[in-house]
Amino acid sequence: MNEGATTAAELAPGSRGGGFLESRAGRALARNWSAWFLLLLLVTFSFTGRNFLSIGNFQHVVHLQTLPLLLAAAETLVIVTGGIDLSIGFVAGLASVTAAKLMQLLAAAGLPAGAVIALGAAGALVLSLLPGLVNGLVITRFRVPPFIATLGMWGIANGLALKLSEGFPVAGLPGALPRLGNGYVVYLLPGEFLSFLGPPAGFPEGRIREVWRLVPFSLVFVAAVLAALAFVLRRGRFGRHTYAIGGSVDAALRAGIDVRRHLVWIYVLASGLAGLAGVFNVFQTGIGNYTTFSAMYELFAVAAVVIGGASLSGGKGRVLGSAVGVLVLAFLQNGLAISGVQPFYRYIAVGVLLVIAVVIDKLFPDLR
Amino acid sequence: MKRSSLAGLLLAVGGALPGPVTAAPKILFMPGVADPFYFTMEKGIKAKAAELGAELVVAEYPKAWGPEHQIPILQATIARQKFDLLLVAPTSTDALKAPLKAIYEKGVEIITVDTFLGDGDYSKKSDYSFPLAYIGSDNELGGRLMAEHLARLVGEKGKVFVEATNPDTSSVQGRVKGFKEGIAKFPNMKLVGVEWCQDVQQKAQEQTLAALQRDKDIVGIFGTNVFSAQGSYQAVVNAGLTGAVKIASWDATQELIAALKKGQVDLVLAQKPAEMGALAVEWGVKYLQDRKNVKVPKKVIPGFEFFTKANVDDPKMQQFIYK
Numbered sequence: 001m002n003e004g005a006t007t008a009a010e011l012a013p014g015s016r017g018g019g020f021l022e023s024r025a026g027r028a029l030a031r032n033w034s035a036w037f038l039l040l041l042l043v044t045f046s047f048t049g050r051n052f053l054s055i056g057n058f059q060h061v062v063h064l065q066t067l068p069l070l071l072a073a074a075e076t077l078v079i080v081t082g083g084i085d086l087s088i089g090f091v092a093g094l095a096s097v098t099a100a101k102l103m104q105l106l107a108a109a110g111l112p113a114g115a116v117i118a119l120g121a122a123g124a125l126v127l128s129l130l131p132g133l134v135n136g137l138v139i140t141r142f143r144v145p146p147f148i149a150t151l152g153m154w155g156i157a158n159g160l161a162l163k164l165s166e167g168f169p170v171a172g173l174p175g176a177l178p179r180l181g182n183g184y185v186v187y188l189l190p191g192e193f194l195s196f197l198g199p200p201a202g203f204p205e206g207r208i209r210e211v212w213r214l215v216p217f218s219l220v221f222v223a224a225v226l227a228a229l230a231f232v233l234r235r236g237r238f239g240r241h242t243y244a245i246g247g248s249v250d251a252a253l254r255a256g257i258d259v260r261r262h263l264v265w266i267y268v269l270a271s272g273l274a275g276l277a278g279v280f281n282v283f284q285t286g287i288g289n290y291t292t293f294s295a296m297y298e299l300f301a302v303a304a305v306v307i308g309g310a311s312l313s314g315g316k317g318r319v320l321g322s323a324v325g326v327l328v329l330a331f332l333q334n335g336l337a338i339s340g341v342q343p344f345y346r347y348i349a350v351g352v353l354l355v356i357a358v359v360i361d362k363l364f365p366d367l368r
Numbered sequence: 369m370k371r372s373s374l375a376g377l378l379l380a381v382g383g384a385l386p387g388p389v390t391a392a393p394k395i396l397f398m399p400g401v402a403d404p405f406y407f408t409m410e411k412g413i414k415a416k417a418a419e420l421g422a423e424l425v426v427a428e429y430p431k432a433w434g435p436e437h438q439i440p441i442l443q444a445t446i447a448r449q450k451f452d453l454l455l456v457a458p459t460s461t462d463a464l465k466a467p468l469k470a471i472y473e474k475g476v477e478i479i480t481v482d483t484f485l486g487d488g489d490y491s492k493k494s495d496y497s498f499p500l501a502y503i504g505s506d507n508e509l510g511g512r513l514m515a516e517h518l519a520r521l522v523g524e525k526g527k528v529f530v531e532a533t534n535p536d537t538s539s540v541q542g543r544v545k546g547f548k549e550g551i552a553k554f555p556n557m558k559l560v561g562v563e564w565c566q567d568v569q570q571k572a573q574e575q576t577l578a579a580l581q582r583d584k585d586i587v588g589i590f591g592t593n594v595f596s597a598q599g600s601y602q603a604v605v606n607a608g609l610t611g612a613v614k615i616a617s618w619d620a621t622q623e624l625i626a627a628l629k630k631g632q633v634d635l636v637l638a639q640k641p642a643e644m645g646a647l648a649v650e651w652g653v654k655y656l657q658d659r660k661n662v663k664v665p666k667k668v669i670p671g672f673e674f675f676t677k678a679n680v681d682d683p684k685m686q687q688f689i690y691k
Contacts, residue, residue, distance in 0.1 A: 057577075160438070166407070167404065168404050171622060172626070178602075178605070209607070209627040271385040292432065295568045334578050341584070343564050
């Protein structure tokens with residue numbers, strides 16, 4: 001064998017010809033590169049950003065990523081099957097507006113605040129399954145490509161949300177909403193008190209900044225949802241079928257999987273998760289928000305999923321990986337902002353990161 | 369043929385009436401984006417048009433801010449019908465010059481409302497001096513006044529922060545520029561940052577929290593529009609800084625007025641969108657009825673009102689809340 005032949009073999013795709021990228025260490029690094037990258041970001045910004053390294057800041061960042069985390073989880077399910085769902089951002093906005101409108105109606109009917117909040121949220125959640133059902137049926141019964149079908153729903157959901165809200169954020173909801181959505185499990189003022197779910201009665205509002213507030217409700221909530229989804233996707237039959245369809249629809253059909261039915265469930269679940277994100281948004285802000293175009297929630301969800309190690313061609317992706325993807329994007333922006341980097345450079349950084357993610361996916365097509 | 373003879377008949381009837389009135393002028397309103405500000409402006413336009421007997425068409429509201437959303441809607445609407453007057457809020461100081469010029473050359477008079485072309489000075493000759501007038505707020509003046517009011521609220525010392533929206537829009541640029549100049553007049557005050565949230569409330573919240581994290585002693589925040597102000601006040605609430613950080617905000621939406629009543633926002637500047645719309649219709653129709661003798665001022669600036677906790681319940685102020 002001469003030298004030229006060796007080089008060609010090494011360059012051939014899928015070769016096992018050594019080199020760092022093919023070594024065990026290289027592959028382990030590549031498999032979890034986004035988690036390592038997140039760690040690198042946290043360490044770097046701790047030096048460059050004043051007050052970046054603080055429990056308060058980390059909690060805020062994660063708290064504000066609740067909606068993106070849920071949307072990325074929804075998008076992961078769909079992308080693993082080899083599809084894409086562009087409607088989730090506006091479905092979230094529609095659910096947010098619907099929940100707020102329902103709450104307004106229920107409050108006007110004279111129900112107590114607790115019932116208003118519970119029924120309004122539940123009603124919006126149920127309704128948020130409908131866009132997914134339509135997406136799933138259109139995709140499976142009429143063989144419309146997911147990109148187009150969900151782009152249709154993208155417009156429909158946005159139009160409905162704007163119509164329902166008449167372009168105004170829906171306000172005048174029970175005051176307990178933002179307290180619930182922005183509350184913490186533990187309140188601690190060293191030497192004075194340790195209390196749960198709220199500061200002790202009569203504690204002056206003006207001193208709340210001295211209190212250590214730990215474990216946001218939103219963190220408990222989103223961690224529970226993501227853990228349940230990750231479990232279903234990794235352990236159960238539902239998950240196995242999802243990966244099988246993403247790997248190869250033909251093979252899944254031959255294995256006796258009812259692919260059409262399964263895909264409808266996937267889009268319904270994705271839409272329901274988007275609805276959950278939208279309803280949570282009402283708790284977080286205390287008002288019903290339609291999604292603005294410039295939010296581009298669906299595109300950033302796709303980006304997070306890809307950074308988290310999924311492949312847009314399907315069969316590959318993890319819910320927790322996508323969560324890491326969301327946090328990478330969030331901490332990149334938060335850290336650069338705290339380090340004083342001008343806003344426009346931050347857009348560039350996010351763009352570069354996305355390209356890197358896809359290059360890594362292409363270099364390691366067989367990583368799971 | 370039939371249409372032109374009908375028009376001839378209308379002209380003949382109009383000619384028989386006293387005064388130079390011909391047919392009812394046909395007005396197109398092209399808003400900037402679907403938001404409470406332009407909805408309120410539409411109400412002012414509608415009322416004035418009905419009062420003066422003008423025919424009004426409201427173009428589809430662009431779902432997002434920007435020439436790429438606005439121009440296609442504008443061109444499609446103009447292509448379908450003939451208008452005498454276009455009231456438009458250009459979503460870019462440059463990108464709208466050519467499309468509006470083309471519409472003007474087809475014989476449609478143009479008034480820009482809220483935002484403008486170029487530097488907004490249509491009185492000197494330039495490639496964007498063709499509109500009849502700019503009717504809108506002087507955003508720089510508003511920004512300066514805002515800085516002065518906010519400075520007074522925080523005792524004229526300390527750090528302030530700006531949460532803005534889109535860096536390519538004249539009104540937003542003007543507000544930020546004016547605010548910077550206004551703050552610079554106070555020797556003990558410092559502007560520590562300007563962020564752009566692109567109209568996404570969630571983004572505004574994230575960016576404000578990051579700013580509060582970096583400079584824990586910020587005493588005042590100016591949110592340049594409804595989305596940035598709402599996002600920043602939620603961030604201040606989350607950081608447990610309610611009361612310690614004063615929030616000034618632009619645009620008297622119902623949400624911001626409610627927040628002001630609750631003490632979450634401390635200062636709200638109200639523009640007068642309904643009045644802008646009404647003035648635009650009034651001047652436009654006046655000009656169309658007598659092109660030779662009516663001289664339209666090139667710039668018409670309705671003033672501002674400032675809401676604080678002290679005057680928010682004043683019955684005289686209620687008309688300035690956007691509905």
